[in-house]
Amino acid sequence: MLNGKHVTLYVTGSIAGYKALTLTRLLVKAGAVVRVVMTRAAQAFVTPLSFQVLSKNKVMTDPFEGADPAVVDHVELADWTDLAIIAPATAQLIGQLANGLADDMASLTLMATTAPILLAPAMNEHMLMSPAVQRNIRTLRTDGVHFVDPERGFLAEGYSGQGRMAEPETIVTAVSQVIDGGDQPLAGKKVVVTAGGTREAIDPVRFIGNRSSGKMGYAVAASLQQLGAEVTLISGPTRLEAPNHVSVISVTTTEELRDQVVQTFKSADGLVMAAAVADFKPAKVADHKIKKTTDNDHMVLELVKTADILKAVATVKQANQVTVGFAAETNDLLENANKKLQSKQLDLLIANDVSQPGVGFNGDTNQVTFLQPNQPPVKTPLMAKTAIADLIGEKVVELLTKKEG
Structure with a gap:
């Protein structure tokens, strides 16, 4: 599976470091050539000798060791690498990598x-x-880093x-998918997010809007892109990097x-409507x-409905296309x-209270309920939006595969 691949x-410094010993064994068993780098904190939990015995290679811990004066150790190892795995990945190293430290x-x-690079x-x-x-984490996903999401448990x-x-x-499993390109079940598919x-403007300086940060939609776009899709992100004003x-x-x-x-959906395979659309203008x-003057203590603003985007999409949707909607509610x-x-003829609706x-809105976590026609609702626990985005990506893969079948 990984024959001859340089991994x-x-x-890093986590009690989960003991699992990395098993991971090393499994990688070697799969045919990979494994070299291990340990941080100082990691060595407080597991010894370098343990990894050396399992990998049959010297463990790297010090950038100034200079065992071979003909090479720069960290650059030589970087050039040698076909895939880098950080497991366990602590907040410290995630922060360093995201910020160029x-x-x-x-x-x-x-x-x-x-x-x-694959992070666990x-x-x-x-x-x-x-x-x-x-x-x-959001920054690293934007940079194209792959993730194996952490699990719930004790x-x-x-x-x-x-x-x-x-x-x-x-x-x-994730390693083999990344290195072989097998983690891209949406390769060749076009998805609009x-x-x-x-x-909606009131005057040249004021508008009606909402508290959406765009984080959920941007995370979905990143997840779908890593699954191989050609993604078009249609975005309202945000401060996020695409x-x-x-x-x-x-x-x-x-x-x-x-x-x-x-316009873009006509040539796409799927649509994920994560935008928070203003209902009135x-x-x-x-x-x-x-202007606020002394004689206008009150102002009446007449509002009318905005365009119903999903209703417009339903009129052009083809049998082989998938549409996913969001519903942000505060009651019922x-x-x-x-x-x-039902009214928008959606294949999947993601609802949250x-x-x-x-x-x-605005936060980095979310809790959603997945709703599909003729299926019971599935509620997630409170999770990072990036993890919710990965679940949505899996659902899109399932729906498109079903349409093809």
């Missing part, structure tokens, strides 16, 4: 590595969900949560979003900034979401 395994053997070598995070749930760690702290490093067997909120190798079309109003979605837009979640699933803590 560099980076082990290199001061030890692991970070220096990774910074010089041009081969694919392992940390406490609260650390994993912290804004800083999620921001760094943590070292004595309680259950998300943050356990994926099992070695799961990581090996919408993200961010739309804005994922690598994703085409971006910028829009502002609901009408602009509708026009771009209908001012009936009349003022030509100049509306399943009742309202099921109505939308944005009145709940940690769910919905």
